[in-house]
Amino acid sequence: MPPRKIIIDTDPGQDDAVAILLALASPEDLEVVGITAVAGNVPLDLTQKNARKICELAGKTDVPVFAGCDRPLGRDLVTAEHVHGQTGLDGPDLPAPAMPLQDQHAVDFIIDTLRSEAPGTVTLCPLGPLTNIATAFEKAPDIAQRVQQIVLMGGAYFEVGNITPTAEFNIYVDPQAADIVFKSGVDIVVMPLDVTHKALVTKTRNDAFRALGTPCGVAVAQMTDFFERFDKEKYGSAAAPLHDPCVTAYLIRPDIFSGRKVNVAVETQSELTMGMTVADWWDVTDRPPNALFIGDLDADAFFALLTTRLARL
């Protein structure tokens, strides 16, 4: 089988960085046709720069990086410097990127790619707010049916929320965009907090990244060390979740994840529960399933995959 073509839509973010590095380290499985940046963890000017820093860290400067939407569809941007630091990628000291940012807008790149590649051969991997994807679907309604699959990090059901008591950050930042995506009819796989909170970077697992001894392995350990400080305090646990790499790991090893095909609807009206992903886990409505909602993973297999693949960079 040829590698699967993917577009990574991202707001790096230390965990975005690990997700991207895993994809770039796995050319036999994944062909990264482009990386599209969106505002989220930090403003767009930083997320597009961070995306290029990550490509350079991986030694993959031929992957085109595009800047997309700088604010959510209908709300003010909410960022998360309290988690990720002022740069969004605090931890390692990575040099300013030398590789260029593409001139084309990320939304137009997504549209053109889906129209030029054979139908059903491009998978979208959103790791941040869904603004770029929803904008592309609104601007070019013909492309949704050409998408092979969307595998995204976002939402929560049993774990409820991390930025508000009822909402996960990516969906909360742009609930209108999420609503458009979940109603798009595309085959969707969701990595909610329910599964990412089981992908915990313990000290042993982070030591394994550091022990790779490569610039990439050491940088990943430093990034993880940085955001762990916040998460350990918040959750009172000995380890922090590594959210976004669940997306790219799923594309390589779907067998280590499990979930249910359910209906997922997004709250876009209530300020109290804005951005909540209402997942019909117990099938108590007649709303048709629109997403595979992942609930569990084999964490040891996940970290073994990450470590062996990152060792190649």
Ligand SMILES: [Ca+2]
């Ligand atoms: Ca992210």
